[in-house]
Amino acid sequence: MMGGMETMTWDWTDEDAPAGSPEEGRGTALLERPETREETQRSDTGDADRYSHYVSADKIAESKLTGRPVVALCGKVWVPKHDPSRYPVCPDCKRIYEQMKQGGF
Numbered sequence: 001m002m003g004g005m006e007t008m009t010w011d012w013t014d015e016d017a018p019a020g021s022p023e024e025g026r027g028t029a030l031l032e033r034p035e036t037r038e039e040t041q042r043s044d045t046g047d048a049d050r051y052s053h054y055v056s057a058d059k060i061a062e063s064k065l066t067g068r069p070v071v072a073l074c075g076k077v078w079v080p081k082h083d084p085s086r087y088p089v090c091p092d093c094k095r096i097y098e099q100m101k102q103g104g105f
Contacts, residue, residue: 049076050082050086050087051087051088051089051090051091051093052084052085052087052088052089052090052093053072053073053074053076053084053090053093054072054073054074054089054090054093054094054096054097055070055071055072055073055080059071060080063079063080064080067079072090072093073092073093073096073097073100074090074092074093074096075092076090
């Protein structure tokens with residue numbers, strides 16, 4: 001005993017170790033939650049979806065360095081590889097951008 005305090009040690013593999021419940025402030029509880037995986041579709045192949053999309057210049061620069069995909073205003077996820085000046089502007093990106101400029105978001 002040291003200074004009025006007793007030191008106790010437990011062998012936690014021992015069946016006689018103190019048990020408790022989380023409700024009592026002791027023990028361990030397992031929080032169960034369903035596993036969810038958010039999968040984004042990356043569509044960077046084919047000419048069917050060839051538009052110039054609105055993405056911040058910072059995100060484009062970061063993508064060029066890291067190879068990570070970007071997300072356009074319209075929600076398209078892809079890794080920029082082509083010259084955007086060769087394609088028309090995405091109508092959804094344009095509509096969303098115009099709404100943002102007018103304070104619609």
